[in-house]
Amino acid sequence: MRTRLGRPLVTDAEAHAHDTGLAHQFEDLEQQQEADALGIWLFLVTEIMFFGGLFAAYAIYRWLYFGAFQGGSHILDIRLGAANTIVLLGSSLTMALSVRSAQTGNRRATVVFLLATMILGGIFLGVKAYEYNQKFVEHVVPSLDWAPEGETLARLAPGGLEHAEIYFFFYFAMTGLHALHMIIGMGLLLWLVLRARKGSFTPHYFAPVEVVGLYWHFVDIVWIFLFPLLYLIGGRY
């Protein structure tokens, strides 16, 4: 773009390029898409380290107090955990299909799949809320409501009650941070639905759908590890 006096600041070709979603600072769409991809991946790498701190701390305490972690794990409802895993994997499928629909320029399908992703995400959070409530019913909420009794106490006592409390600290910190990411993701999905309805996305420009999709899949991957690490410690045989 030349800025010499007498010449238009934006040429016709550049104005046309803007219609296809190309921002001024990029040479072409390919370079722009590469920058979008690198940006979200760098963010996801910081997220890996963010969750990674918790996973590293978890690894140490699980090694130190394996018996207590096993006892705590057996308090959780394995069926709810597995069902929720499938729900979240389903939401990743609809998210991938939504990106595909945006790619092919199918506005209606994009919106439908985004809404499906939100519904599945909502089901996941609902089940999670029910599970959190169960922890209060069983009095296994560290600090706030820590007074396990009866069968729960019998399961937790062998590994040491104070160590079982550490397990539930990890349970709430890790699933809580994950749920927070889900809630943020739901907000982003709502924003995408509104934009997609207005027809903001074209086969040339659908970076927001793709970027939020990558974030959503990342949150799914965190759960893929949380499920075996929290629910499946030591086996249920």
Add this chain to the structure above:
Amino acid sequence: MSQPIVPQKTYLFVFLCLISLTILTTGVAFIDLGPFNTVVALAIAFSKMLLVVLFFMGVRHSSGLVRITLVAGFFWLALLIAFTMSDYRTRSWTPAPDAWSSTAPPTHP
């Protein structure tokens, strides 16, 4: 980004694989494999992650720059866990010298 359009069938197939692996990992939890229960659970979780990363996140079509960014992230995570664990697991190998203990009398005149 700038990926070819992947057929819907591929996504559905990957999803079915992920569901099967979830059912498998839940089922294995009810079989006594000793310490291998953890190994199997983590191996299955890792496979599921690879499926999501390669297909749903489209990394199999990504540029080298994106791939090396991703690999670097996991490399640093591995460093974090490996060095922290090696610290904790080896602390008891060498007891603290007596001179460091508060109860021990000073050894120098």
